[in-house]
Amino acid sequence: MxxxxxxxxxxxxxxxxxxxxxxxxxxxxxxxxxxxxxxxxxxxxxxxxxxxxxxxxxxxxxxxxxxxxxxxxxxxxxxxxxxxxxxxxxxxxxxxxxxxxxxxxxxxxxxxxxxxxxxxxxxxxxxxxxxxxxxxxxxxxxxxxxxxxxxxxxxxxxxxxxxxxxxxxxxxxxxxxxxxxxxxxxxxxxxxxxxxxxxxxxxxxxxxxxxxxxxxxxxxxxxxxxxxxxxxxxxxxxxxxxxxxxxxxxxxxxxxxxxxxxxxxxxxxxxxGQGAETNFLGLFFGQGRQHVDNHTKVNHNAPLTFSNENYKGILDDRAHGVFNGKVYVKRDSQKIEGFQSNQNLLLSDRAHIDAKPELEIYADDVKCSHGTTTGQLDEEAIYALRTRGIDEATARGLLTLAFAGEVLDKVSLDAIAERVELAVAGKLPERFNLAGLVEAAAALND
Amino acid sequence: MLQVNDLHVSVEGNEILKGLTLTIKAGEVHAIMGPNGAGKSTLSAVIAGKDGYEVTQGTITFEGKDVLEMEIEERAQAGLLLGFQYPVEIPGVKNIYLLKSALNAQRVARGEGEMPAPEFMKLVKEKLGYMKMDASFLQRAVNEGFSGGEKKRNEILQMLVLQPKLAMLDEIDSGLDIDAMKIVADGVNSLRAEDRAILLVTHYQRLLDYIVPDKVHVLVDGRIVKTGDAELAKQLEANGYEGIEESVA
Known part of the structure; x- marks a missing residue:
């Protein structure tokens, strides 16, 4: 059968x-x-x-x-x-x-x-x-x-x-x-x-x-x-x-x-329609043998439309990630802006990412860019954090969250940001980057 | 407090330290001077626990504990803190987060419990004032986009907040103009205390006009070849390291 x-x-x-x-x-x-x-x-x-x-x-x-x-x-x-x-x-x-x-x-x-x-x-x-x-x-x-x-x-x-x-x-x-x-x-x-x-x-x-x-x-x-x-x-x-x-x-x-x-x-x-704006913020985290595939597509079907895409992948163990992002600009959709970025962090030698950003443009007056990078944690930064008394696992977690920061910072619902922090970095000694202390610090200037 | 005994250290098979012995007691300020390549930065890196340095012989003990057996973070938690010559940028991690999580990690390791947020903010505010740093520094990612002088002040700010027992400062004066040097020196001087020691590693005597050491050691080719008081630094300034090397030879 x-x-x-x-x-x-x-x-x-x-x-x-x-x-x-x-x-x-x-x-x-x-x-x-x-x-x-x-x-x-x-x-x-x-x-x-x-x-x-x-x-x-x-x-x-x-x-x-x-x-x-x-x-x-x-x-x-x-x-x-x-x-x-x-x-x-x-x-x-x-x-x-x-x-x-x-x-x-x-x-x-x-x-x-x-x-x-x-x-x-x-x-x-x-x-x-x-x-x-x-x-x-x-x-x-x-x-x-x-x-x-x-x-x-x-x-x-x-x-x-x-x-x-x-x-x-x-x-x-x-x-x-x-x-x-x-x-x-x-x-x-x-x-x-x-x-x-x-x-x-x-x-x-x-x-x-x-x-x-x-x-x-x-x-x-x-x-x-x-x-x-x-x-x-x-x-x-x-x-x-x-x-x-x-x-x-x-x-x-x-x-x-x-x-x-x-x-x-x-x-x-x-x-x-003109003036339409789309923002794609993505964070995918894989560990063990997880397989996470993200396919995105923005269709600029009208002039003066805007897209911003930022996907961050974090892969540990033998996890496999896929990012395939396409920005399509229809014929004569002039004055559009389409930006796409995909960055990936591999936490283990056996983790794997297939990243494929694509642009397909049929108009001549557009602003578009795309790019993808893949890297590892900065060992110098881990060392620097450890010399301040922060244990290695936490230091790695912090730097991993820092990598995700551009996306995570835009998550305005704390309950969701905290779930992501916990999943990605484990239990941290402090709420990452201290959302609550931001105001306290700002008040110092007064 | 710190006892370094007959320390031999190799990097990629090359022996850099060749039997260094050094004793630092609580309340003292020591300066290690020497020409480039003498092994000055190697010493502080080995004490802090950086990878890539092989200790082939000798011991380092801090308050009776074998430093070489401790993890990097355990050394910091025990009160050994290194201020870097080239502080690393840590994009995405806010300065305030580093200060608070480092302080609390150290306090928890010592069984003191976390410092309440208002008390922490008061402490940080006071120390920022010392270093003539604006509160906006707290919200910036660690050292990211900082000028050379700002990075060095930030290292001292960490020292002031974390209050180590032994503060090691590696070429803290390099790249500083005279005004920044004074601020950094004031910060370091404010750390001087009976129960604390400071180890300055420096190439130039200039810093020692502002932070007057109790002892000056001259490190040449992996060994301390001469030890004296602050006057020794002035002689070096006048005669250079060659004079010392000749007199030892």
Missing amino acids: SDTQTFLDTLKARSPHYKAEPTWIAARRQAGAARFEALGFPTRRDEEWKYTDVRSIAQGNFALADNAEFSQASAAALTLPIDAYRLTFVDGVFSSALSDLDSLPSSVQVLPLSKALVENHEAVGGPLGRLTGVDFSPFAALNTAFMEEGAVVRIAPGTVVEKPILLQFLSRAGQPVMCHPRILVEAGGRSEATLIEHYTGESEATNFTNVVGELMLDRGAILAHYKLQEAPLGDMHVASIHVEQSRDTRYTSYNLSLGGALVRNDLISDLN
């Missing part, structure tokens, strides 16, 4: 669940299944998957979870300590008990997809699948075939959402399961919001998460999008995120990848 067939059989066994669904969903599901069957799982002969072997997913046998049981105490220990509107999914299944939408203003909708489909499925039908369709990748097709749950976020024009919207995905230990969440965000004109995707779970889990995100920013909208991926080290994680930006929008992605055995992120921004 082929790898593809295992998944199709699981889908077939699931079909009684889908009996009552509207015809448009059934049609898309079938299209997804057909496309997945035709494509099969990608192999390393595919240029887009040259450095990433997905056999551990393809050869897995993942069931579908049928409940969202998770102890309140264990969930609380995993939940980011952030005051947020929160939806929680356990192995992809929505948990109302672990969600909290108290005081969500009426100008903001945050719904589990299953509920959105029941309440007003036509409203979802239009945007769903428009940006990330079944042709995007075999994983997007697979996601469409299995789509059941996820989050729908709609922000009315002009709304400033005061608290972040947190989508929490918990992965349980036990029989391997898979989930295919879909995230649909429609940010109205001149709205402002912060969206957090947080993947975490029980350390022994060995599940497969295959998420598709579609984010639409209407004129003047501002969206900060954190993706904190702290999945258990046995989890597989594939994410396909596509952002559409109209005029004068600003999107900032904080793609923080810490967990997972096999991780693949695809992040695409379409800059479709």
